[in-house]
Amino acid sequence: MVGAAASSAEQAKRRKYENLDSSFIFVPFGGVETLGPWGPEARALFKELSKRVIKSTGDPRAGSYLGQRISLAIQRGNAASILETVRRCGGFEDVLDFI
Template sequence: MVGAAATSAERAKGRQYENLDSNFIFMPFGVETLGPWGPEALFKELSKRVIESTGDPRAGSYLGQRISLAIQRCNAASILGTVSRCGGFEDVLDFI
């Protein structure tokens, strides 16, 4: 099912912080690496508010692009972090 991993991650994170002090507002933010955002991600609301505050109708799209790039950078760091344990970058490419 599309989005199942993001939804599952949000639920798990919600359980982890369910006892957080009521002075805080906690909202889990699940994003699948190659796919959809979790239902609690509130991306549409964030995007709408950025557009309203900047007056730029493209601002919401820019926000999505920035978040997507951050995810891609973290994925690359995760892969490159395993290279020394694999014996070289060539070994990583064999798995792809």
């Protein structure tokens, strides 16, 4: 099933933070992957945030810009993870052997 891993990640996050104080609004945003589908709660949060940004700026493209910013943040995080792995193992050759 498409998105099953994202849904599962959201459920795991919800269980992890189930004891969070009720004064907080918690939305699991764990089901977001670089190339994969977003989890249902992450999609709903993104849609709501997009609507609010569009309404406050008056720019119909603002939701798209928000999605691009999130995508870039995910890509930067992935790049940082890879670069940290390269530093620990000594070079790209070791990483490529691993892959």
